[in-house]
Amino acid sequence: MSSRTRVIALYKELITLGKEYPDPSYDFTGRIRQMFEKNRNLTDPEEIEKALKFGEYIKNETLALYSLRKYRHLKRMYPDPSSGASDPGKS
Numbered sequence: 001m002s003s004r005t006r007v008i009a010l011y012k013e014l015i016t017l018g019k020e021y022p023d024p025s026y027d028f029t030g031r032i033r034q035m036f037e038k039n040r041n042l043t044d045p046e047e048i049e050k051a052l053k054f055g056e057y058i059k060n061e062t063l064a065l066y067s068l069r070k071y072r073h074l075k076r077m078y079p080d081p082s083s084g085a086s087d088p089g090k091s
Contacts, residue, residue, distance in 0.1 A: 011036055013059055018032055
């Protein structure tokens, strides 16, 4: 796969992930666009690969953030019964 194809695929994935970013004031999609525009004129294959790896890192961290958010939501919805929070025998 050419680097151009990889860059376009990564950009699309990040923009899609940015639609659900939890903090609207952060402007995730704007920052992603700015980052890609800044690196638009890279020609050195090593620099391109370095930028792609950084983009993949951002993608993985964003996915981890979403997983954590879902986990916390489920934890609030279904509290652990062994925690004793709703145990009527405890005083």
